[in-house]
Amino acid sequence: MTALLVGLASWSVLAFSALLFVAQLIAHEAGYRFGRRGAARGDVQPDGVGVVVGGMLGLLAFVLALTLSFANTRFSERRAGTLAEANAIGTAWLRAGAIGQPRGSEIARLLEQYTQVRMQFVQADNDPVLLDALNQRTNALQSQIWGHVSAIVREQPNPVSTALMASLNDTFDMTTAERFANSLRLPPQIFWLLIGMTLLSMATLGYQFGVRGRTLRILVALLILMWTVVIVDILDLASARIGAFRTGVEAYEWTLKGFQGGVTIPPAPR
Numbered sequence: 651m652t653a654l655l656v657g658l659a660s661w662s663v664l665a666f667s668a669l670l671f672v673a674q675l676i677a678h679e680a681g682y683r684f685g686r687r688g689a690a691r692g693d694v695q696p697d698g699v700g701v702v703v704g705g706m707l708g709l710l711a712f713v714l715a716l717t718l719s720f721a722n723t724r725f726s727e728r729r730a731g732t733l734a735e736a737n738a739i740g741t742a743w744l745r746a747g748a749i750g751q752p753r754g755s756e757i758a759r760l761l762e763q764y765t766q767v768r769m770q771f772v773q774a775d776n777d778p779v780l781l782d783a784l785n786q787r788t789n790a791l792q793s794q795i796w797g798h799v800s801a802i803v804r805e806q807p808n809p810v811s812t813a814l815m816a817s818l819n820d821t822f823d824m825t826t827a828e829r830f831a832n833s834l835r836l837p838p839q840i841f842w843l844l845i846g847m848t849l850l851s852m853a854t855l856g857y858q859f860g861v862r863g864r865t866l867r868i869l870v871a872l873l874i875l876m877w878t879v880v881i882v883d884i885l886d887l888a889s890a891r892i893g894a895f896r897t898g899v900e901a902y903e904w905t906l907k908g909f910q911g912g913v914t915i916p917p918a919p920r
Contacts, residue, residue, distance in 0.1 A: 656892070659885065660776040663893045667882050670845075674852045674874040681853035685860020703851075703858045710851045714880055717836070717844055721887035724834055728890055728897045731828035732772060736901035738824045739765050740908055742817040749806075749814060753798045757814075760798075761821075762909050764791045768825065769902040772832070776891040785829070792822055832897075836888035844884070848877055 659666040685699075739761055746757040771784045799818055803811045852874065859865040886893030 656776075659889075659892050663882060663886065667878055670848075670881060671874060671878045673849060674877065675871070677849040677853040678856035678870055678874070681856030681858075682860040682865055683856075684853075685857035686863070687860075688857070689861045689863060699854075699858045699861050703854045706847075706851045706854055710847050710877075713844060713847060714877075714884070717840060717884050718880070718887075720840070721836065721884045724831070724890075725887045725895060725897075727834075728828070728831045731824070731831045732897055732899065733901045735768060735821070735824040735828050736765070736905045738817065738821040739768070739902075740905045742814070742821045743905075743909060745810075745814040745817050749802060749810065751802070751806075753802050754814075757795055757798050757818075758909075760791055760795050762906065764788070764795070764821075765902050765906055765909075767791065768828075769899045772828075772897050772899050772902070774891065776889075788825060792825075796822075832890040834888075835890070836885060841885070844881060848881065852877075 655666065658669065743758050743761045746754045746761065748754070749757075767784060767787050771781070771788065774780050774784060795818060799811075799815050803815055855870070856865070859870075882893070883895075886895045890897065
């Protein structure tokens, strides 16, 4: 069921929002009808129902705040990861250019391709086939780059080659961290807790209106719309490849612009 909803959200966030909105309306209407039956039997106290409904709505608001904080943290981690990875790539590229031999130039060239692949990975949609291809391309480039730096270290075991190896190791570590950050999403348990509490709260609110013998359908629809927008935004923030809240690739673009022109070695000052 979770995979089905994820697929629906990947296809259209608007369709997922509409489904959630309609589900809340149905829950509210079902609660209203049960409330009318309870009022007809005369075995329900409206004041007691109001206390319970107020507590449930307050708890729902609290859970929404917690999950929003969680989702925002995941989004911030992904953004910070792109900056850290782009900076690590830039440092490795500069050190490769300072080596001063064909292998260093080849590493710098491969790092430019590596940056473009990482940009495509961050921008990719929720397509397992595409993501697997990008990860394989990333692994292949890492193997090529590491083969060249291993040869440099063996041929020139000095602090400069050691620094290049360390910067490339940091680059690959940041790639793993960014891949891990993009794989994280809202846990299914929390997702179903949020959905369940929302539907139950709407049902009890409808039950309260049914007990009182009146309903405010327009205001209830506005309330449901607000809940829907908040929940969808939370799910959007928590998911790297679903919705409109995507991680930007500006840091990679700036790094690629820094590669233009190569490393220019000025003449020694007199």
